[in-house]
Amino acid sequence: MFRKTVILAATALALTMAPAFAKTLRYANQGDLKSLDPYTLNETTTNAHLGNVYEGLTKRGKDLAIQPGLAERWETPEPTRWRFYLRKGVKFQNGEDFTADDVLFSADRVRAQGSNFQTRVPKDAKFVKVDDYTVDVVLSSPNPILNSQWDTWYIMSKKWAEANNAVAPTPAAATTPSYAALNANGTGPFKIESHQAGVKTVFKPNPGWWGKPEHNLTEVIFTPINSDATRVAALLSGEVDIIEPVPLQDIQRVNASANAQVLTGPELRTIFLGFDQTRDELLESNVKGKNPFKDPRVREAFYKAIDIEAIKTRVMRGLSTPSALMIAPELFVYSKDFVRPKLDVDGAKKLLADAGYPNGFEVGMDCPNDRYVNDGAICQAAVGMLARIGVKVNLNAQPKAQFFAKVLKSGDYKTSFYLLGWTPGTFDSHNVLFDIMGCRDNPNSNRGESNLGNYCNKKLDALTDQILVETDVEKRNQMIKEAFKIGFDDYGYIPLHQQSLAWGVAKNVKVAQRADNSVLLYWITKD
Amino acid sequence: MLAFILRRIAQSVVVLLTVGLIAFALFRLVGDPINQIVSLDTPQEQRLKIRAELGLDDPVIVQFGRYLARAAHFDFGISYQFRQPVSTLIGERMPATLELSLVAALFSLVVGIPMGVYTALRRGSALSSAFMALSLAGVSLPTFLIAILLRYVFSVQLGWLPSFGRGAVVQLGFWSTGLLTPSGLKAIILPSITLGLFQMTLIMRLVRAEMLEVLRTDYIKFARARGLSDRAIHFGHALKNTLVPVITIAGLQLGSLIAFALITEYVFQWPGMGALFLGAVQNVDIPIMAAYLMLIAFIFVMVNLVVDILYAVVDPRLRAHFQTA
Numbered sequence: 005m006f007r008k009t010v011i012l013a014a015t016a017l018a019l020t021m022a023p024a025f026a027k028t029l030r031y032a033n034q035g036d037l038k039s040l041d042p043y044t045l046n047e048t049t050t051n052a053h054l055g056n057v058y059e060g061l062t063k064r065g066k067d068l069a070i071q072p073g074l075a076e077r078w079e080t081p082e083p084t085r086w087r088f089y090l091r092k093g094v095k096f097q098n099g100e101d102f103t104a105d106d107v108l109f110s111a112d113r114v115r116a117q118g119s120n121f122q123t124r125v126p127k128d129a130k131f132v133k134v135d136d137y138t139v140d141v142v143l144s145s146p147n148p149i150l151n152s153q154w155d156t157w158y159i160m161s162k163k164w165a166e167a168n169n170a171v172a173p174t175p176a177a178a179t180t181p182s183y184a185a186l187n188a189n190g191t192g193p194f195k196i197e198s199h200q201a202g203v204k205t206v207f208k209p210n211p212g213w214w215g216k217p218e219h220n221l222t223e224v225i226f227t228p229i230n231s232d233a234t235r236v237a238a239l240l241s242g243e244v245d246i247i248e249p250v251p252l253q254d255i256q257r258v259n260a261s262a263n264a265q266v267l268t269g270p271e272l273r274t275i276f277l278g279f280d281q282t283r284d285e286l287l288e289s290n291v292k293g294k295n296p297f298k299d300p301r302v303r304e305a306f307y308k309a310i311d312i313e314a315i316k317t318r319v320m321r322g323l324s325t326p327s328a329l330m331i332a333p334e335l336f337v338y339s340k341d342f343v344r345p346k347l348d349v350d351g352a353k354k355l356l357a358d359a360g361y362p363n364g365f366e367v368g369m370d371c372p373n374d375r376y377v378n379d380g381a382i383c384q385a386a387v388g389m390l391a392r393i394g395v396k397v398n399l400n401a402q403p404k405a406q407f408f409a410k411v412l413k414s415g416d417y418k419t420s421f422y423l424l425g426w427t428p429g430t431f432d433s434h435n436v437l438f439d440i441m442g443c444r445d446n447p448n449s450n451r452g453e454s455n456l457g458n459y460c461n462k463k464l465d466a467l468t469d470q471i472l473v474e475t476d477v478e479k480r481n482q483m484i485k486e487a488f489k490i491g492f493d494d495y496g497y498i499p500l501h502q503q504s505l506a507w508g509v510a511k512n513v514k515v516a517q518r519a520d521n522s523v524l525l526y527w528i529t530k531d
Numbered sequence: 532m533l534a535f536i537l538r539r540i541a542q543s544v545v546v547l548l549t550v551g552l553i554a555f556a557l558f559r560l561v562g563d564p565i566n567q568i569v570s571l572d573t574p575q576e577q578r579l580k581i582r583a584e585l586g587l588d589d590p591v592i593v594q595f596g597r598y599l600a601r602a603a604h605f606d607f608g609i610s611y612q613f614r615q616p617v618s619t620l621i622g623e624r625m626p627a628t629l630e631l632s633l634v635a636a637l638f639s640l641v642v643g644i645p646m647g648v649y650t651a652l653r654r655g656s657a658l659s660s661a662f663m664a665l666s667l668a669g670v671s672l673p674t675f676l677i678a679i680l681l682r683y684v685f686s687v688q689l690g691w692l693p694s695f696g697r698g699a700v701v702q703l704g705f706w707s708t709g710l711l712t713p714s715g716l717k718a719i720i721l722p723s724i725t726l727g728l729f730q731m732t733l734i735m736r737l738v739r740a741e742m743l744e745v746l747r748t749d750y751i752k753f754a755r756a757r758g759l760s761d762r763a764i765h766f767g768h769a770l771k772n773t774l775v776p777v778i779t780i781a782g783l784q785l786g787s788l789i790a791f792a793l794i795t796e797y798v799f800q801w802p803g804m805g806a807l808f809l810g811a812v813q814n815v816d817i818p819i820m821a822a823y824l825m826l827i828a829f830i831f832v833m834v835n836l837v838v839d840i841l842y843a844v845v846d847p848r849l850r851a852h853f854q855t856a
Binding site: 036038039041044045046047117120122123174175176177178179180181182185186200201202203204227228229230231233234237238240241242243374403404405406408409412413414415426429435439450453454 | 572574694
């Protein structure tokens with residue numbers, strides 16, 4: 005009898021201990037986790053890391069659909085008033101309760117000087133505490149996409165920040181180190197056990213998390229590995245379980261190995277070519293006294309000279325999705341209504357001749373070579389394709405630090421023809437229409453600030469303004485479609501493709517791959 | 532002698548200042564740090580504000596002056612990327628770099644000297660030819676290629692040694708060491724071989740040349756005539772006399788081992804100062820770049836200063852020269 009009891013007890017003990025068997029996930033990314041302060045740098049890798057520890061009022065699911073997060077539900081009693089009902093019984097990792105005060109505090113902090121997330125919450129939005137678990141947001145004008153980016157506006161604890169002198173985000177010009185950059189106190193499924201910036205970060209599950217864990221990990225060790233070859237070697241030798249990204253040229257090698265494989269899928273970022281359409285004479289061209297890119301026929305000729313299938317098969321090794329739109333198909337329901345014009349070298353030549361350049365012309369091109377997947381090689385391929393219609397392109401491919409210093413507003417948009425990639429931060433078309441396709445002519449507005457070549461059509465701008473405040477979804481989609489059609493017909497840009505995600509994953513690990521390239525630990529299981 | 536040392540120190544300060552000024556002038560060409568501090572969709576007025584706060588609009592000489600004034604109080608600023616004091620970051624990373632460099636230097640001496648002696652004594656033997664061929668490869672193959680080869684064989688194929696990182700470390704006060712744990716010892720093998728291989732071949736060739744030279748001298752012939760054993764002649768007399776230039780070179784090269792560890796660190800994701808610096812260059816993190824460059828310049832200047840002083844101490848002829856000069 006006694007023996008039986010002992011055996012039973014031992015079995016019971018073993019059963020209860022079973023989930024506690026160490027499941028350590030080792031994860032390596034090209035990018036660093038630099039600061040733990042969730043308002044310091046708005047960048048995908050950082051946001052994804054911190055999303056394991058911190059949570060927003062909303063979350064995004066595996067398909068990127070908006071889901072309840074720290075807010076259980078919300079409603080818009082009037083177009084300019086949103087009401088958020090907060091989840092009860094949520095605790096921060098230091099044991100404090102989560103309440104409306106923390107939301108109000110975070111709304112101030114995220115808009116403070118030194119935050120890189122100031123646009124997450126409209127400047128003039130007022131946050132009103134109705135009770136401890138209800139918050140009203142009062143807007144000055146209707147905004148149907150108010151909460152579209154709130155999944156990465158992470159809520160911080162007011163008391164914790166005040167106690168640790170971290171009420172304001174640390175600006176880059178700070179002279180004292182920031183507490184919040186080294187310590188984290190979120191409500192999320194993981195907490196940070198140790199963090200050495202740029203070297204190693206250890207995550208542990210948060211036993212007090214309000215949700216039901218979908219992962220089975222007991223520890224996560226994150227190491228940044230910058231070098232492509234090292235990252236791949238670490239995966240192949242079994243020293244890490246997940247790497248992001250796998251360079252295109254190594255995908256086959258990883259798939260051929262016994263212990264790992266590559267997960268691929270289209271990414272949301274759209275890679276495109278743009279033209280300087282604003283200067284009266286291009287900065288880098290042999291055409292003097294006029295700007296050939298102001299003529300839509302020239303832009304159309306360039307478009308039709310680009311052999312997108314060749315770029316896909318040769319440069320991208322099949323891992324790209326050619327695009328006719330400036331936004332990823334996942335983010336706009338009517339994207340299938342747009343089809344790229346066919347490759348037509350003779351037609352392109354004729355268009356150039358009609359525009360007055362029967363022998364083509366010479367133009368400089370700016371391209372990053374360490375920012376997007378095979379960016380430098382895409383530009384080189386484009387140079388060859390444009391040579392076939394008589395255009396001589398002088399390619400200037402350089403590292404991103406120098407590239408962006410030259411082509412962005414801070415560098416006075418010094419480019420004639422360029423390659424860029426864009427993911428709308430809001431996952432909504434308005435962002436693309438406003439930032440990339442909006443006219444730059446009003447110096448008091450941020451419209452078109454990333455429209456490096458100033459493609460401009462006032463009709464599109466008028467639609468963009470209506471899209472911002474239209475709350476009827478179907479009507480809004482029709483207007484977005486109309487706006488994209490204007491840009492499409494103007495040949496304002498040459499969209500190229502969505503590049504592919506490439507995560508290297510050990511065969512005993514299962515992970516949900518989200519199209520925004522966020523590696524989220526709470527969806528990972530390991531056998 | 533004192534005047535000589537003071538003069539050398541004054542010269543060193545000038546060198547340091549020059550390095551700093553050149554570094555600050557070059558930072559303008561690395562790119563705009565603001566693009567790395569904020570995301571792409573950040574409005575322009577916010578960018579301008581950050582620029583002004585960081586003092587990036589001031590002339591180079593003003594920026595440099597401000598930097599020096601703060602550096603005089605051992606305040607090297609806050610990293611743009613990490614928002615942590617640069618002195619803390621470099622302090623955390625320095626043990627990794629120094630351990631790697633010292634182990635690499637040790638490896639180059641322990642392996643290089645015997646190989647040099649052997650190739651000098653057994654000229655023309657098959658093993659000597661093999662050593663010489665190996666040394667040629669060591670001199671001509673670039674570091675990153677050696678690293679990739681070693682890692683492919685020993686990590687990916689054989690799985691004996693880790694492919695990246697430093698393994699487990701033990702904290703001894705401010706110093707973190709990987710030399711006291713099994714995983715740390717395993718982790719240092721490939722990076723230190725990679726880093727020390729060039730040095731090793733250099734030392735091997737130097738020892739060989741010096742040995743051949745010494746073996747031809749009269750006192751070696753005389754020792755043979757006296758009937759001393761080969762062992763006593765080779766190691767007691769010949770090798771001893773070859774070691775003076777070897778030690779000089781090895782000492783001087785220690786500075787470059789530390790400075791050039793950055794490629795090895797990058798390839799093996801070794802958490803040292805060099806990897807920190809490369810990351811800083813990619814992200815235009817000026818405070819880290821400035822501090823690292825100044826530190827490396829300081830190390831070089833110090834090593835040279837010490838070597839100069841040692842020469843004076845060791846060689847009476849130089850001392851006499853200093854007194855008259």
